Amino acid sequence: MRDLKHKARKVDAPTRWLRVRVWLMGAVFFAGLLAVFTRAVALQVHQNDRLREMARDQYIREVEIAARRGDIVDRVGAPLAQSVDVDSIWADPTELPDVKVSAKQLAKALNLDPKELRERFEKAKRFVWVKRQAKPEEVAKVKALALNGIGFSKEPRRFYPQRELAGHVVGIVGKEGKGLDGLELAFEEELSGQAGRREGFRDAKGRKLVTQRLDDDAPREGATLTLTLDNRIQYMAEKALARAVADAKATAGMAVVLDPKSGELLALANYPRLNPNTPNEAHAEAFRNRSVSDAFEPGSTFKAFVVAGALEEKAITESTLFDCEKGAWRVGRHTINDTHPQGILTPGKILQVSSNIGAAKIGQKLGREKLVDYYARFGFGDRPGLGLPGEAKGVVPFPKADISLATESFGQGLTASAVQIAAAYGALANDGVLMRPYLVSKVVDSDGVVVLENRPTELRRVVSARTAKSVVSMLEAVVEKEGTAPRARMDQYRVAGKTGTAQKVDPLVRGYSDKRIASFIGMVPAENPRAVVLVVIDEPKTDVYGGLVAAPAFKEIASAAMPYWGVVPSRPMAAAASGVESPKPLEPAKPSGPNPVLAAIASLDGVTENGISEGAVRVPDLSGKSARKAVTQLLATTLEPHLLGTGRVKSQQPRAGALVDKGTRVTLELAGQLH
C-alpha cells in the first residue's frame, strides 16, 4: 500500500507538469482566439460600415444612367426636339504622352485653341473635358490619333431636326441638358425625366455582372410634349413671313395662325429666325419670341373691336352715319388725321377705309368705360397663358383724356401681343365666343400617363353671334378693291380682315417716331373661318401700310393652308377664275350646279380613293380594337403606334381615314389609363 502511494506520488510530478503545459497551451490558444475574436468584433462591428463601403468601391460598379429628355412633337407627331446620345471627349492629363503635343493634335482635330487646351490640361489633375457633345467626325479624328489618356463617354444631346422651324417656341437647352428658353425651359420638370442607377460587379476581366433587376432603378424618360402647332403650316408661315420682311426691308416680323373654333395655335412664326441647334451663332435679337413676348401698339386692327362693342351695346347700328371731317378732326389741342380724307361713312365703310376719325367717333359713342371693358373682354391686358416664358399681357390704360379715348379707339396708346390680337379676332370668327389660346395640347409621361391635357376652353362670350357675324361681314369689304387690303383678297376663298399701320414710340424722344408697325389680320374662309392669320411687319422701309407689306404674306399663308386642310372654296371655280365676287351671305358656301372639278373627279371614279401618292397612307379605323390588334394593323400600314393607357382603343389621332405620310405617329387612347 505504501509502495503504491509512493508510486502514485512518483507519477504525480510529471502529470502536474503536463497539466501546467496543457493549461499554458490552452491559455495561449485562448489568448490567440480572444485576439482573433476581438479583431473580428472590431472589423465586423466597429468598422463595418467603412469596410463595407471600401469593399463596394472595389468590386461594385454603380453607374448613373441619365434619363432621356422627352421629345417635343407637333400635332401630328413630327419631332421638333429630340435627344440622342453622342460622344463627349475627356482626358486624363497624367496619362497623356506629351501634354503640349497632345493638346496641339487634339486642338487641330477638334477645331479648338491649342493654347487654351494646353492650359486646361496643365491645371487639371486626373480628369478634364476636351470637348463635350462632339460631332461624329470629330470623334473619329480623335480616335484616329490613338492617344493614351483620352476617353469617350456618352452624353445626351438635344437636336432640333426641323432646324429653325418653331425654334423660338421650342426653345434651347444648355450643355448640361437643362432648358434655357422656350418650352424647353417652361416644361423643364416634365421633359427632364429622372436619372436612374444601375449597380453590378465588375470582374477581373472587366466584364460587368448585373446583380439586381434591370428595372429596379431604371431611368425614367422625360415626358413627350405634343403641341398644337402643325409643322407644315408653321413652315408656310415662316417662309411667307421671311419673304415679307425681306421685301419690305423690315427689321423683324411675326405671324400667328390660330384655329378660332378651338383656340389652338397652328403656327407661331418670328423673324429673325433662330436655329436652336446653334444658339451660339445667333444674334441676341434672334432669341426673342416676339409673337408671344412683344407687346406693341397694334393700330387699326383694333377698330373692329370698337365697332363690335358699339354694335353690341346698340350705341350704333350698321347704318349709323359718321362725319369723317374730310381727314382732319380736332380733339382738344390735338388733331386726328386720316391718310385719305373721307366724308360721311357707315361703320362698315369706316372699317373698309380704316378711318381713324370714324373709329374715334364710334369710340366716343361707346364711352370710356365700355371701351376699356370690351378690350378686356376680348382678352387684352391679360396674359394668354400659353406657358411660355416672358409672355406679354399688354396694357390698356383707362382713357381719361378725350384724346386718349380717340387714339385708343384706333389702336394707339395701348399695347397687345400678336397672340392676343389673333385670339381676339378668333372670338369674332367664332360667333362672338372667345376661346383660350393654347400651344401645348398634351404632356404624356413615359408610362403613357397623360400628365397635362389642354382642351378647347371657352373663356367667355364677348359679343352676340349676330354682332360678330355683322363685323365679319364688314371686314370682308376691307379686302375688296375699295378697301385697304385688296392684296389679301383670294380668288377661291372669301376673306375678312383688317389692316393696321401703327406709329412706333421712340423711347429716346418720348414720343412717336416715323417708324411703323404694319400688320394684317384675316380670317378665312369668311363664311365659316377655319383660321385666323395675323402678319406683323416691324419697321418696314419700302411701304409702311399693312395692306401693302403684310397682306401678301397673309394671302401666301392662307393660300397654302386652305388646300392643305381641304377646305372647300367659297366661290365656284368659274367665278374665282374670272375674279368676279360671289354674293356674300354669311352661310357656308354650297356648290351650286355641276362643278367642273367634281365632274372631272366623278369621271375618274375610284381614282380618288386609290390614287394616294406613294409616300402617303390612309389611317385605319382602330376604334374598339385591342391594343395588340391596333398595333399590328398600324405597323402593317407602315404607321408608328403610340399607345396611351391600356385596354381597347377609345380614340385615335389622326382620325380614321386621314391621309398621312408613312411612318406618321398615330396616338391611340385606350380605355383605362395605366397606374
Next chain:
Amino acid sequence: MSAALLDARKSGFSLSVILLELLPAAILCGLFVTVGIVHVTSRVLVVRVGYDLSRLDNENRLLVREQEQLKLEVATLKAPGRLEKLAQEKLGLVAPAPNALWPVPTR
C-alpha cells in the same frame, strides 16, 4: 477486413448490420454533397445569366441609341424646308399657284 469489424463479427454482429448502422450517416453525407453541388451549380448559372443579362442590356441600349439616331435622321430628312429645296432643285418642281389647287368636298 479491419480488426474492429473482425472483433464485431466475433462478438456476433454481421457486416450488414454494421452497414445498416452507417447508412444514415452515409445518406446525410450524400445529401450534403448533393445540396452542395446543386447550390454551386445554381450559383454558377446565376453568374452566367448575370453576364448574359449585362451583355443583352448593353446590346439593348446600343440598339435603342441606334433607333433614336435613325428617328432623328428620318425627322431631319423629312423637314419641310429640306423637302422643298430638293423638290425645287432636283426635281424642278414649283409651288402651286394660289388657284391651282381646288379642294373638293369628300363624298
